[in-house]
Amino acid sequence: MLGLSASFIILIPFYVIFSSGRTFTPITINSILIQLFAVSFPEEVFFRGFLQDLLGNNVKAVLIVSLMFAITHLPGLLFYGDIYAPLTFFPSIIMGLLYMKTSNVLPSTIFHFLANVVFTFSHNF
Secondary structure: OHHHHHHHHHHHHHHHHHOOOOOOOOOOHHHHHHHHHHHHHHHHHHHHHHHHHHOOOOHHHHHHHHHHHHHHOHHHHHHHOOOOHHHHHHHHHHHHHHHHHHOOHHHHHHHHHHHHHHHHHOOOO
């Protein structure tokens, strides 16, 4: 529930503010499955379940891991010109706090997945 609650509280305003005038890409079942099982879940297991735990699962660990998470998204900026890539630091903080509170990757995976779906399918590159 925590992952869904955080998603609605944070992602609905993001969607409302940034969706004006955008063309939306249809979401296929394959896209959903890839986002969930090949992106969101593995990244959360590694960044939160492994690295954040390794660093102490505290606020300092959340910030360090969020910085590392943002750095891994920099190729999006460098190779595709995605100016939003470095901003992954901010949702990563939310994901880290969800994990810190629960010590479970499920809430952060839910947020990560929904954030990716909202951003990816309402974003024109």
